[in-house]
Amino acid sequence: xxxxxxxxxxxxxxxxxxxxxxxxxxxxxxxxxxxxxxxxxxxxxxxxxxxxxxxxxxxxxxxxxxxxxxxxxxxxxxxxxxxxxxxxxxxxxxxxxxxxxxxxxxxxxxxxxxxxxxxxxxxxxxxxxxxxxxxxxxxxxxxxxxxxxxxxxxxxxxxxxxxxxxxxxx
Amino acid sequence: xxxxxxxxxxxxxxxxxxxxxxxxxxxxxxxxxxxxxxxxxxxxxxxxxxxxxxxxxxxxxxxxxxxxxxxxxxxxxxxxxxxxxxxxxxxxxxxxxxxxxxxxxxxxxxxxxxxxxxxxxxxxxxxxxxxxxxxxxxxxxxxxxxxxxxxxxxxxxxxxxxxxxxxxxx
Numbered sequence: 158x159x160x161x162x163x164x165x166x167x168x169x170x171x172x173x174x175x176x177x178x179x180x181x182x183x184x185x186x187x188x189x190x191x192x193x194x195x196x197x198x199x200x201x202x203x204x205x206x207x208x209x210x211x212x213x214x215x216x217x218x219x220x221x222x223x224x225x226x227x228x229x230x231x232x233x234x235x236x237x238x239x240x241x242x243x244x245x246x247x248x249x250x251x252x253x254x255x256x257x258x259x260x261x262x263x264x265x266x267x268x269x270x271x272x273x274x275x276x277x278x279x280x281x282x283x284x285x286x287x288x289x290x291x292x293x294x295x296x297x298x299x300x301x302x303x304x305x306x307x308x309x310x311x312x313x314x315x316x317x318x319x320x321x322x323x324x325x326x327x
Numbered sequence: 328x329x330x331x332x333x334x335x336x337x338x339x340x341x342x343x344x345x346x347x348x349x350x351x352x353x354x355x356x357x358x359x360x361x362x363x364x365x366x367x368x369x370x371x372x373x374x375x376x377x378x379x380x381x382x383x384x385x386x387x388x389x390x391x392x393x394x395x396x397x398x399x400x401x402x403x404x405x406x407x408x409x410x411x412x413x414x415x416x417x418x419x420x421x422x423x424x425x426x427x428x429x430x431x432x433x434x435x436x437x438x439x440x441x442x443x444x445x446x447x448x449x450x451x452x453x454x455x456x457x458x459x460x461x462x463x464x465x466x467x468x469x470x471x472x473x474x475x476x477x478x479x480x481x482x483x484x485x486x487x488x489x490x491x492x493x494x495x496x497x
Binding site for chain 2: 177181182184187191214217219221228
């Protein structure tokens with residue numbers, strides 16, 4: 158299935174010069190969405206994932222159906238202040254300024270095999286921070302799966318030897 | 328299955344006096360998560376939904392697996408500035424101040440039957456605004472499904488005659 162047909166290129170969003178890849182036509186189409194989730198789930202199954210992790214908010218769109226399809230649980234990574242119990246936090250650099258992500262300390266168990274799902278691998282900062290949070294809790298990231306990868310940003314370099322599956326490259 | 332066993336009550340979050348219902352233990356547990364999604368999907372199937380809509384961000388956690396389970400598409404409702412194409416917006420009152428939600432104009436088709444999925448029905452402001460956006464696009468909200476309903480806030484009064492299914496009442 159040609160998923161590319163379901164991605165809309167929106168020029169100059171959210172700011173001038175950026176070609177935004179709008180994924181909403183894909184998730185709005187039953188067949189394309191199902192195909193994408195099944196491809197992602199096949200990767201997570203092959204990696205023998207125990208649990209799926211996804212970053213707020215678009216990681217939820219892919220991570221929770223993948224978890225459901227594989228009969229696994231899902232653990233969210235969110236901005237500070239959103240998760241109500243004790244969290245581990247990680248701050249990382251953005252192009253301008255910094256961002257911080259948080260995960261509940263008790264939701265990932267030491268030794269678990271984790272697959273991270275998200276819509277987009279761009280510079281890789283979000284995913285690198287997510288990997289560090291998971292590994293700080295004693296679990297192992299056995300794979301990362303993305304709908305889209307922006308190859309020219311070379312985000313996969315930040316993920317070193319972690320296996321990566323991407324459905325669409327730009 | 329007793330889903331209540333997977334909800335953690337967190338006192339004074341996000342502010343003093345609020346008893347926050349933490350759903351992360353439920354979504355982190357494969358069986359409880361699967362049970363909840365299957366119950367929600369059964370409701371949406373009975374309502375003959377054509378598409379599932381969910382508000383950012385926790386509506387994504389329930390709405391996208393329900394869409395996947397029923398082989399339907401999913402349409403997100405988000406804050407302004409997050410959706411890249413032309414949107415319809417709705418502003419509604421909160422306890423202090425206002426909130427605005429947006430939906431892409433072309434993703435819901437006139438005449439479609441829509442089920443809205445979210446984690447929580449509290450005062451009902453978010454869901455009422457979501458219903459108004461969907462109906463302004465000419466579609467019909469044939470049901471709303473929630474993991475949790477805070478009965479004492481009487482949010483369902485705002486939804487008038489729309490059928491509601493809730494898995495857990497507090």
